[in-house]
Amino acid sequence: MENYQSPQRDAQFVAYELFDFQTHYDKLGFADVSADLVKAIHTEAAKFADNILAPINQVGDQQGCTWSDGSVTTPKGFKEAYQQYVQGGWPSMSHPEAFGGQGLPYSLATSIAEYFSGANHAWAMYPGLSQGCISTILTHGSDTQKNRFLPKLIEGQWSGTMCLTEAHCGSDLGLLRCKAQPNEDGSYAISGTKIFISAGEHDFTDNIVHIVLARLPDAPAGTKGISLFIVPKFNVSEDGEVTDRNGVTCGSIEHKMGINGSATCVINFDNATGYLIGAENRGLNCMFTFMNIARIGTGLEGMAASEAALQGALRYAKDRVQFRSPTQRDGSAAADEIIVHPDVRRMLLTQKAFAEGGRALAYHCMQQVDVLQHAKDPQEQQLAESKLALLTPIVKAFLTETAQEATSYGIQIYGGHGYVSEWGMEQLARDTRISTLYEGTTGIQSLDLLGRKVLASNGELLGIFLAEITSFCDKFDGDELQLRWRDTLLGYTQQWQQLTGQVAKQAATNPDELGAASVDYLMYSGYVTFAYYWLRMAQTASQNIAQGSTEKDFYQGKIETARFYFDRLLPRSQAHAAGITAGAASLMSIGEDMFKA
């Protein structure tokens, strides 16, 4: 977005004041990762986002990608920005030094991805997909595969993709048909067509490394017969150099609602040479290692869009004059800046509560990933993994669902001007609309949360997180207002458990009860989770004010937003609670022919 400013101050607040990343990094052995280093990296990332990526965001939307005879041309400036990205060393940040990486924490590399996405969602998808490809090879690839593919991927000279979806199978990967036939040399011949492949073809790099789900000839049906393969666009020699073209072509690109600068490709594999990653028929397991972490990245995209919408709307609300305020000005002007009007403030505060609450949740998740990847103590790792398991579907779905509202308010605050392309607000709404769909829809995330995480663990995963909240509340001290919020939050932790018990009971006799409650359950969880972070943020802000901080506006803004959150957003959870307890009957009793005359 033009005029986008990477929210460095708030990132610093969340990382260093709320979650004490200094101690966190120290404990994990990142002795060199000082607060100054992090700040310097954030500053450089912000410059790149604000000065290079933001200015090409609108032109990227207008021009989009073009396909011709299998080649994709990206919008003006996209390729050059990618070159600068590579020159800046950004692709390699969190990867192992053995393959040319910088060995920095995951949280550091991922937190700056917010800036890139906020400035230019479509552009940021290219490097984002590469990270997924790299992670998969790092985690599940053989040493030969790592040596062959990782250095150029990590350097950014090549890019990567994740090829899951086929025309007839999206959420339900068990249906996939793409085939892998063993070759005599131990490689495989991959054949089939994948759709919706982001960054599947483009003009950024010398090679594109596809991670592809396919079936071996004798594989069992369903999800237990899917294997994972590395399939490069150009074949690669043992020492990692590009050789001849592989049987991989881009058949077309999609015309979409948004993220027009991101090429969404149909990729045809025609006896393309591929290399098995991990064990045969265990492809989905390998994929989901990556997917779970990638979902934090998608949540981050939603949060970044909420932030960008807030920035744009706030600028307009302080500039546009329309109607007098009865209380906020002296009445001398014919009309006042619209930020004086209560309903405009309601929308701005909603954007702020979602953007900054989302940032807290996302950073908390990133912190758990760091622990999972680097802690020495297996128990600490286990705890981080448990928290992540619960929070991942929430961070993915809740941050992207709330982004729909935040970006819609971006339009609404601009009035009719919000609907006009030049201001950028409508692009934000179109771009972020994808985020509740890809990487698992909100419905899929909700089944994951309620079914696979909460109920399958017999409430244990939920219990761990609720214990964290109640432990915080028990130690909580603050003024009367904040103590009231604390009591409210404690009440919600009890309701959360009670609602969970109720759904568990219903679902025990009728499996449709799970799907009937799931999305409301996820949204309920999101609202209560945000209440926890907003209470923590209010406390941290109060402490800073008490200590005489010179940034009183910043901290007081946190406290006021927490107040708004508890007053006006958290009560929405009760509508979701009603949905959770309503039961499946009012969804399932209507006959399929009764929906329309």
Added chain:
Amino acid sequence: MENYQSPQRDAQFVAYELFDFQTHYDKLGFADVSADLVKAIHTEAAKFADNILAPINQVGDQQGCTWSDGSVTTPKGFKEAYQQYVQGGWPSMSHPEAFGGQGLPYSLATSIAEYFSGANHAWAMYPGLSQGCISTILTHGSDTQKNRFLPKLIEGQWSGTMCLTEAHCGSDLGLLRCKAQPNEDGSYAISGTKIFISAGEHDFTDNIVHIVLARLPDAPAGTKGISLFIVPKFNVSEDGEVTDRNGVTCGSIEHKMGINGSATCVINFDNATGYLIGAENRGLNCMFTFMNIARIGTGLEGMAASEAALQGALRYAKDRVQFRSPTQRDGSAAADEIIVHPDVRRMLLTQKAFAEGGRALAYHCMQQVDVLQHAKDPQEQQLAESKLALLTPIVKAFLTETAQEATSYGIQIYGGHGYVSEWGMEQLARDTRISTLYEGTTGIQSLDLLGRKVLASNGELLGIFLAEITSFCDKFDGDELQLRWRDTLLGYTQQWQQLTGQVAKQAATNPDELGAASVDYLMYSGYVTFAYYWLRMAQTASQNIAQGSTEKDFYQGKIETARFYFDRLLPRSQAHAAGITAGAASLMSIGEDMFKA
């Protein structure tokens, strides 16, 4: 939308079974307007919508309008469709026979506008704007003006616009600057620039008649110094023939999020000859006569989008297979149609509840307009006017706000395919996004409802509508379930009054309390209002089933949707109730510099 089918059966249900339009038309003296005639007109309108307008909806979006040297070219097929529309006699339906109209009821002409908008929102705006222009001249024009402009407008040979907005004034018309200088011949020289003028320039008609708000030289500041003028693109002789070009030019058109086939114009008036309508400085009053009725039309657009989204999503949900249902099929298929899944049904039922609940509210409003325009009894007219005053902001804002959710679910049910342009779901969402902005934003409607209607009448207008609901409830009979809904609804009528009293009290000492509560108040009102219509529809459906109707699926679908509505949508009102009672402090206490670091 392609494959759009005008919902004739439901329109008939609402008009003839729910609201007894037969008796209604008879009472107002429309002896010739038989149920058969209405059905025949709806059938012809549906053919035009489904076969002519729907097929050019997508191409209209893709091509958009183009501007060149002051001229606007509409997308392929738009002009030809308009010619067919004129040949079909559609523009003249509800207008007086004295000016070439057909003298049919407003409700008949307006109800078919749903079909046009559902099939092609962008195209439907051109005739929609003409209707606004015609109504204004009919209500406030002199006989000379009527004779000069109306026949060709009513015939459709000319089109019309409404020119309100200027770059610096949207919601706040008091700021407008456009000037009107008296000429010696009694006409005025109009100068200034208007923006966001829908249908301001196009290639459909020989002439365009602009209705323009402007200020006389000695006019008071603010809204009490605005006058209304007729300003044709080509001057018109006394006998209504086009002569020379007037000083009216189209400076450019906007690039927008949607309704790309609708030209949104900058119109420059350069000493253009204009004719005063109504009294000097009373322009806003004249304009609002029309605006109030036009707002029903905008609500209709939202409802039509919800209907179209339901149709598209339902088609896909019955066709797309993905995952097995644990309860709805025999388990023999690898995957089942997604309509078996509870969460898909939740989304479909939400769309259905919004589309059909909205249709009921819209028809109820249209019925009141008929009474207002044609009843002989002044008391009946007064009652209709009172109901309309209250319901107009609700029909406008609630039907367009719910359309945002319904069209978003259209995308969501299609998964990633919903984001791709070819399926049409994302276009619906983009097109309908305008509807919460134009004709008064949701914020403006909410202030109108709470401030100007409910509180300014000391609750009288609300009391009239609540009396209608309680009177219905008192006489209500049904099965145990429906009696429970009746009790729920009665409880809400009490809460509605209690919430109103609370806001009134708060606002008496602090005017910001009005704006702080207003949007939540409107949404609350919308949810409760829909509960009333859903209870009525369930009752009518039950009666038809009891009488042995052969359309059991249709009627049972109504009852099931009512059940869903009471179970899962109506509880959202409680989150809005919390917003209403939260007070202004949590919006107003945050300093303007506290929103961002």
